[in-house]
Amino acid sequence: MRVLLLGGAGFIGLHLARRLRADGHDVTVVDDFSRGRRDRALAELAVEVRSADLTDPAAYAAIERGWDQIHMLAAVVGVRNVESEPARVIRVNTLALMHLLDWIGPDDRLFFASTSEAYAGGVSAGLVPVPTPESVPLVIEDVGSPRYTYAISKLLGEAAVLHAARATGFEAVIGRFHNVYGPRMGADHVIPELSLRAARGEDPFTLYGADQSRAFCYVDDAVEAVLRLMATPAAAGRIVHIGNDAETGIGDLAKLVLRVAGVTPAIRHVPAPAGSVARRCPDLTLLRELTGFEPRVALEEGVRRTYEWYRESWTP
Numbered sequence: 001m002r003v004l005l006l007g008g009a010g011f012i013g014l015h016l017a018r019r020l021r022a023d024g025h026d027v028t029v030v031d032d033f034s035r036g037r038r039d040r041a042l043a044e045l046a047v048e049v050r051s052a053d054l055t056d057p058a059a060y061a062a063i064e065r066g067w068d069q070i071h072m073l074a075a076v077v078g079v080r081n082v083e084s085e086p087a088r089v090i091r092v093n094t095l096a097l098m099h100l101l102d103w104i105g106p107d108d109r110l111f112f113a114s115t116s117e118a119y120a121g122g123v124s125a126g127l128v129p130v131p132t133p134e135s136v137p138l139v140i141e142d143v144g145s146p147r148y149t150y151a152i153s154k155l156l157g158e159a160a161v162l163h164a165a166r167a168t169g170f171e172a173v174i175g176r177f178h179n180v181y182g183p184r185m186g187a188d189h190v191i192p193e194l195s196l197r198a199a200r201g202e203d204p205f206t207l208y209g210a211d212q213s214r215a216f217c218y219v220d221d222a223v224e225a226v227l228r229l230m231a232t233p234a235a236a237g238r239i240v241h242i243g244n245d246a247e248t249g250i251g252d253l254a255k256l257v258l259r260v261a262g263v264t265p266a267i268r269h270v271p272a273p274a275g276s277v278a279r280r281c282p283d284l285t286l287l288r289e290l291t292g293f294e295p296r297v298a299l300e301e302g303v304r305r306t307y308e309w310y311r312e313s314w315t316p
Helices: 011-022 057-061 079-084 086-103 116-124 146-168 190-199 219-230 250-261 285-291 299-313
Strands: 002-006 026-031 048-051 069-072 109-115 171-177 205-208 213-215 239-242 247-249 267-270
Touching: 002 011, 011 026, 011 219, 057 086, 069 086, 079 086, 079 146, 086 146, 109 116, 109 146, 109 219, 116 146, 116 171, 146 171, 171 219, 190 205, 190 250, 190 299, 205 250, 213 250, 219 239, 219 285, 239 285, 247 250, 250 299
Parallel strands: 002 026, 002 069, 026 048, 069 109, 109 171, 171 239, 205 267
Antiparallel strands: 213 247
């Protein structure tokens, strides 16, 4: 196949590109490198890399046609960006997608990366169950709150993709990623952040929100789910969870990271950051029914791989 990865130099994009190349496909990566990195990992993939600002429609005008798959992964992400630059989050995430939808053709097949943040408001308000299916109502508690801007941009994106696909005729799959982790994802996420502090020997070790829980999905499993969905005709027009449904407490996660790191610091418990959702875990029934997917990488193995990468390879 010929595959176009928009935002392909970022975390999930890099791992997806690596898998596609391993499977023998031709890959072109387009990125503005505001978050994605021109590092050795990207250089070693033997993919075509183009630098472009996808909020500019001219970027799409320069892209040729004839792709077997298009993956829209480009977005401003991360809690710090959401809190500090909420207007930029909405602008970039919306414009990049809307210009893509103006450019895309009726014969294309699109994957749009969305987020489990869509459920944060409903979970916090006690209106939706955990594990959470795709069918629950979606709640934005405060449209003026910076913390909701990423979810808002992605929900707008979902609606735009679904309606554009119906109007134009292209096929689209929307994947809501749930706590995907692994090497090269940056430092502003819980597993890398815990890993880096453990590797530095922090003692006492500050632990935020030990009573909260998440269901963590190793990036190789997430990539497998994406590829299965894109190969499944029945997934077209569907919104599907991508993740792991083995829920883990943050306190237990920290103990695992410290054990992998081989350190035993005193632990200083502090509350979770304001606005952080207490639980997050996807119901994977639809993903299983459509693709037969099962997560393969256990949390301990994934944490070990991630810790070792950050200890040996991380540079800010």
